[in-house]
Amino acid sequence: MKNLRNLWQLILSATLVFTFNSSFAQNSMNGIVIYLNAEQTPLANVDVLLLDMEGELLQTTSSNETGNFSFTGLEAGTYKVTAQSDQEPLPFIDLLDVSLLIDYLNNQVNFTSVQEMLANVNGISEVDEADLNFLLENWYLNGENFPVGNWIFEEKTVFVGGKDGQTTITGGCVGDVSSDYEPDKSSSNPIADFNVVDIYPNSTIELAVITDYAQIVKNFFIEIDFDPFLLNELILESPLPGLKYTIENNLIRIIWADINGKGLALCDLDNLITFKLSSGNITNINPDNFGLTENCSFVNGENQFANDIALKFAEPVVTSKPNHGFDIYPIPLSANPTFQYELPYEGNVNIEFINTYGQTANRIFPGQSIKGYNQFSSHDLDLASGYYIAMLRLNGQLIGSKKVIVR
Numbered sequence: 001m002k003n004l005r006n007l008w009q010l011i012l013s014a015t016l017v018f019t020f021n022s023s024f025a026q027n028s029m030n031g032i033v034i035y036l037n038a039e040q041t042p043l044a045n046v047d048v049l050l051l052d053m054e055g056e057l058l059q060t061t062s063s064n065e066t067g068n069f070s071f072t073g074l075e076a077g078t079y080k081v082t083a084q085s086d087q088e089p090l091p092f093i094d095l096l097d098v099s100l101l102i103d104y105l106n107n108q109v110n111f112t113s114v115q116e117m118l119a120n121v122n123g124i125s126e127v128d129e130a131d132l133n134f135l136l137e138n139w140y141l142n143g144e145n146f147p148v149g150n151w152i153f154e155e156k157t158v159f160v161g162g163k164d165g166q167t168t169i170t171g172g173c174v175g176d177v178s179s180d181y182e183p184d185k186s187s188s189n190p191i192a193d194f195n196v197v198d199i200y201p202n203s204t205i206e207l208a209v210i211t212d213y214a215q216i217v218k219n220f221f222i223e224i225d226f227d228p229f230l231l232n233e234l235i236l237e238s239p240l241p242g243l244k245y246t247i248e249n250n251l252i253r254i255i256w257a258d259i260n261g262k263g264l265a266l267c268d269l270d271n272l273i274t275f276k277l278s279s280g281n282i283t284n285i286n287p288d289n290f291g292l293t294e295n296c297s298f299v300n301g302e303n304q305f306a307n308d309i310a311l312k313f314a315e316p317v318v319t320s321k322p323n324h325g326f327d328i329y330p331i332p333l334s335a336n337p338t339f340q341y342e343l344p345y346e347g348n349v350n351i352e353f354i355n356t357y358g359q360t361a362n363r364i365f366p367g368q369s370i371k372g373y374n375q376f377s378s379h380d381l382d383l384a385s386g387y388y389i390a391m392l393r394l395n396g397q398l399i400g401s402k403k404v405i406v407r
């Protein structure tokens with residue numbers, strides 16, 4: 001035990017000698033480079049820069065596989081240390097960063113100095129709403145990754161000499177404010193896909209996305225892959241304030257974040273989003289021609305991904321009515337007219353006669369009809385002389401109309 005104490009005294013005096021003889025440039029500095037996350041994940045192969053207090057570069061080295069680095073042969077004094085990396089940005093920017101940034105802007109959370117650097121995604125002035133918009137528009141909608149995703153590291157001032165010379169350099173990728181460096185963590189979450197909806201070819205359809213999700217949602221990103229040849233003239237509307245979207249090529253990207261950080265229960269909305277689209281030649285909308293991609297995600301009131309949300313289409317509303325080959329003869333109408341129509345899909349058909357007072361004067365019921373061409377002859381159609389509009393309904397939905405006269 002006595003020998004051990006002597007050994008410690010020897011080490012202690014050696015340290016003192018180091019301190020007193022610091023002008024011999026015997027000092028070293030050790031450190032580690034870590035990612036800003038709860039696990040403080042070490043970052044390997046990062047360039048570490050040693051600077052003097054004027055910012056002059058003195059030495060560079062690389063962090064090893066455990067994130068450690070060292071500089072040796074240093075004179076005692078105060079240095080600046082920072083790091084840089086040209087490695088690929090990490091794909092960890094997601095809606096949790098958006099939530100955290102909104103909470104920060106609403107004074108709900110504090111940021112560390114490194115988080116403030118990461119949150120300043122536009123690189124201009126301080127962290128403010130412009131950074132949030134930059135993240136929403138440039139990152140989510142336009143997919144631009146500059147400067148979002150670039151590596152950034154703090155700069156430490158370190159005294160070298162004596163027992164000092166130890167430091168930790170923390171860094172991250174710009175925008176990853178929530179700093180979730182977890183390679184196996186997915187930023188997307190499963191959402192039940194859209195159901196198939198029958199629509200009418202060559203018509204204008206209003207198609208609403210609805211949800212009965214009753215939890216608070218603070219922000220979401222929806223990406224829809226669609227067939228541009230089938231669904232031209234696409235317009236998007238939403239009651240959600242501040243909703244942003246882009247429609248490009250065959251991709252619709254929609255992002256919404258409640259700037260107040262409170263969020264809302266989406267089930268309270270009649271429609272989450274309404275698509276007004278021209279249906280082209282298609283007869284239904286299904287996940288193959290209008291499907292959610294795996295990039296969709298929703299964040300709930302606890303700043304966690306909502307994995308249990310489901311979206312679906314409401315019944316489509318036909319805003320302009322193609323006539324579907326709807327024809328009646330003879331005209332003037334006889335008591336035994338023949339009706340022709342082409343259906344986009346099979347269903348139950350009825351034809352309603354509306355008089356000039358807007359009243360239903362009569363109905364006939366061709367009933368279950370096949371997809372495609374149909375012909376139906378009626379007997380003993382009882383209508384007084386006058387003008388009528390014959391309205392063709394498929395499963396209750398108006399899909400065609402024709403003016404007729406009875407003499």
Ligand SMILES: [Ca+2]
Nearest residue numbers: 124125126131
């Ligand atoms: Ca800024």
Ligand SMILES: [Ca+2]
Nearest residue numbers: 092094176178
């Ligand atoms: Ca993140």
